[in-house]
Amino acid sequence: xxxxxxLKRAKQRGDLADRVTVEVIREGGVVREARxxxxxxxxxxxxxxxxxxxxxxxxxxxxVVLRRKEAGTWQPVTAAAFAREVTGVARGLIAAGLEPxxxxxxxxxxxxxxxxxxxxxxAAGGQTVPIYPTSSADQVEWILRDSGARxxxxxxxxxxxxxxxxxxxxxxxxxxWRIDAGAVARLTDLGRDVAEEEVAKRRADLTPDTTATxxxxxGTTGRPKGCVLTHGNLRAEALNTVQLLHPVFEAVTDxxxxxLLFLPLAHILGRTIQIACLQARIELGHCPGIKPxxxxxxxxxxxxxxxxxxxxxxxxIHDTGRATAEKIGRGASFDRADRIAVRYGEAFMEAFRGGxxxxxxxxxxxxxxxxxVYRRVRKELGGRLHYAISGGSPLDRRLxxxxxxxxxxxxxxxxxxxxxxxATLVPPLDPRPGTxxxxxxxxxxxxxxxxxxxIKGGIVFTAYRNNPEATEKALKDGWFATGDLGSLDEDxxxxxxxxxxxxxxxxxxxNVSPSVLEDRLRxxxxxxxxxxxxxxxxxxxxxxxxxADALEHWLAVRKRPADTPxxxxxxxxxxxxxxxxxxxxxxxxxxxxxxxRAFRLIEGEFTEENGLLTPSLKVKRHAVAxxxxxxxxxxxxx
Numbered sequence: 097x098x099x100x101x102x103l104k105r106a107k108q109r110g111d112l113a114d115r116v117t118v119e120v121i122r123e124g125g126v127v128r129e130a131r132x133x134x135x136x137x138x139x140x141x142x143x144x145x146x147x148x149x150x151x152x153x154x155x156x157x158x159x160v161v162l163r164r165k166e167a168g169t170w171q172p173v174t175a176a177a178f179a180r181e182v183t184g185v186a187r188g189l190i191a192a193g194l195e196p197x198x199x200x201x202x203x204x205x206x207x208x209x210x211x212x213x214x215x216x217x218x219a220a221g222g223q224t225v226p227i228y229p230t231s232s233a234d235q236v237e238w239i240l241r242d243s244g245a246r247x248x249x250x251x252x253x254x255x256x257x258x259x260x261x262x263x264x265x266x267x268x269x270x271x272x273w274r275i276d277a278g279a280v281a282r283l284t285d286l287g288r289d290v291a292e293e294e295v296a297k298r299r300a301d302l303t304p305d306t307t308a309t310x311x312x313x314x315g316t317t318g319r320p321k322g323c324v325l326t327h328g329n330l331r332a333e334a335l336n337t338v339q340l341l342h343p344v345f346e347a348v349t350d351x352x353x354x355x356l357l358f359l360p361l362a363h364i365l366g367r368t369i370q371i372a373c374l375q376a377r378i379e380l381g382h383c384p385g386i387k388p389x390x391x392x393x394x395x396x397x398x399x400x401x402x403x404x405x406x407x408x409x410x411x412x413i414h415d416t417g418r419a420t421a422e423k424i425g426r427g428a429s430f431d432r433a434d435r436i437a438v439r440y441g442e443a444f445m446e447a448f449r450g451g452x453x454x455x456x457x458x459x460x461x462x463x464x465x466x467x468x469v470y471r472r473v474r475k476e477l478g479g480r481l482h483y484a485i486s487g488g489s490p491l492d493r494r495l496x497x498x499x500x501x502x503x504x505x506x507x508x509x510x511x512x513x514x515x516x517x518x519a520t521l522v523p524p525l526d527p528r529p530g531t532x533x534x535x536x537x538x539x540x541x542x543x544x545x546x547x548x549x550x551i552k553g554g555i556v557f558t559a560y561r562n563n564p565e566a567t568e569k570a571l572k573d574g575w576f577a578t579g580d581l582g583s584l585d586e587d588x589x590x591x592x593x594x595x596x597x598x599x600x601x602x603x604x605x606x607n608v609s610p611s612v613l614e615d616r617l618r619x620x621x622x623x624x625x626x627x628x629x630x631x632x633x634x635x636x637x638x639x640x641x642x643x644a645d646a647l648e649h650w651l652a653v654r655k656r657p658a659d660t661p662x663x664x665x666x667x668x669x670x671x672x673x674x675x676x677x678x679x680x681x682x683x684x685x686x687x688x689x690x691x692x693r694a695f696r697l698i699e700g701e702f703t704e705e706n707g708l709l710t711p712s713l714k715v716k717r718h719a720v721a722x723x724x725x726x727x728x729x730x731x732x733x734x
């Protein structure tokens with residue numbers, strides 16, 4: 097397998113291996129803290145995030161740093177061209193009245209103009225305030241009011257209508273521009289009389305401690321909180337991401353790195369990857385949709401060498417492969433390929449820790465199924481993909497191993513908005529599926545007495561805007577209390593085991609972390625969203641929705657109508673058996689006392705539109721519990 101050989105060769109290179117040191121601190125015989133630092137700190141260029149386009153233009157003006165979709169083709173954008181566009185929009189914002197420190201809200205899908213406005217706002221001395229493009233008027237109103245944004249950039253007519261409705265309740269409605277109505281050209285024209293020297297002066301006045309952006313949390317339990325992130329936070333995150341991954345990945349693939357970004361840029365992960373790519377001059381394209389049917393053709397067209405996604409993406413790719421195999425009568429073959437992939441992936445990962453790696457029989461089996469299955473997966477992702485980064489929530493370990501056998505190494509990380517995205521990352525030359533890696537350099541992770549994960553370092557935010565009480569609660573002696581539960585192993589790798597506030601306590605006194613069960617459930621075919629229940633109840637149970645495409649395929653294979661009523665399906669023995677199989681898989685990860693004893697199928701889906709999911713696809717547990725209170729009660733009325 098080419099990637100395996102190349103990774104081993106990269107590991108033998110002194111300039112790529114052992115570039116960081118990890119110190120673990122034990123207390124009472126248990127690892128309680130891990131700290132990581134660079135052996136030789138990488139050079140840090142002066143300036144702030146706002147300077148990145150201009151440094152690129154000065155050092156490598158002809159380098160292609162972005163690709164922009166125009167008339168169906170990806171057109172190159174050089175460093176010099178991007179810096180000119182940033183300057184033009186920044187001059188327009190200054191002409192419109194933007195003062196240093198003013199806030200500009202951005203409400204748009206993932207597209208080239210989002211990045212352009214982000215850097216233009218910074219170049220003009222302002223602060224950006226991302227808003228999810230799917231936000232309701234009430235959510236937009238809250239962010240505009242809390243952030244005090246004086247300006248707003250939206251993408252579409254629909255966004256403009258939502259923003260206008262929200263602005264009615266804001267004391268000082270922001271001046272608004274619409275991307276689809278020529279916002280870039282309008283601002284560029286507006287700023288023609290503003291001297292370029294004014295932009296340079298405003299950039300020069302910024303420092304690492306200057307606020308760069310206010311990013312709002314997903315708000316699973318209440319109003320989103322505005323995390324104040326500085327230019328220093330963003331630069332620290334980008335520098336570590338680039339220095340840890342970029343040299344290794346280029347050595348592995350012997351290709352110029354490129355990626356297609358499809359994560360929402362209101363989410364901190366997509367945002368920091370975008371900054372890191374521009375800093376490293378990694379070719380970047382933008383795709384506005386994450387739905388598989390929208391994304392697949394773009395991946396085949398752009399052909400990235402790596403992607404950054406959330407577990408949902410990798411689950412859908414796997415499920416699509418299974419569905420395709422079943423359609424052509426090769427479902428059993430795919431299942432065998434899946435089992436072989438997991439065994440091969442296990443042996444492949446063991447080789448990184450001194451093991452022998454896959455034996456001859458396993459290599460031959462992997463070669464056979466590469467012809468039948470694995471190469472088709474690579475083709476769906478553009479054909480050049482060798483590695484991926486997954487974040488947002490834990491990726492099922494079996495899925496990680498499956499992709500390893502396909503020739504795609506998936507590296508997991510862990511972080512929050514408050515930590516400027518990744519606080520930990522799996523080292524590229526020592527992957528360990530099931531963990532979220534070790535602290536990135538300059539960062540420490542500690543496990544509190546109650547199991548909560550604490551983080552300290554240059555990536556940690558400074559405050560929640562207008563919320564000193566929440567800030568004081570979250571930040572103590574420089575440590576940020578994440579609200580997540582986890583553990584550290586002897587090598588400083590972190591494993592996330594659940595969310596502190598989500599812990600269920602059954603009437604028998606058993607503490608249960610629902611996320612372990614939910615993450616495994618969602619990784620199985622047919623399962624859409626789910627929520628584990630059981631607080632103050634005699635046993636653990638679950639509400640489960642069915643994934644629409646997977647259900648349609650399940651019905652088609654059995655030659656049943658696609659519009660079969662849910663009333664017929666919720667008690668269908670064959671369907672219930674398939675869901676029970678997924679439940680059994682989830683239960684393998686926990687003790688019997690923690691396992692799901694009963695479940696109830698729910699019609700429809702949990703979505704943003706019905707108020708049951710956050711924009712970052714997290715379940716609003718209180719909202720789901722209220723909406724389905726009668727069904728939850730019915731699970732225990734037996």
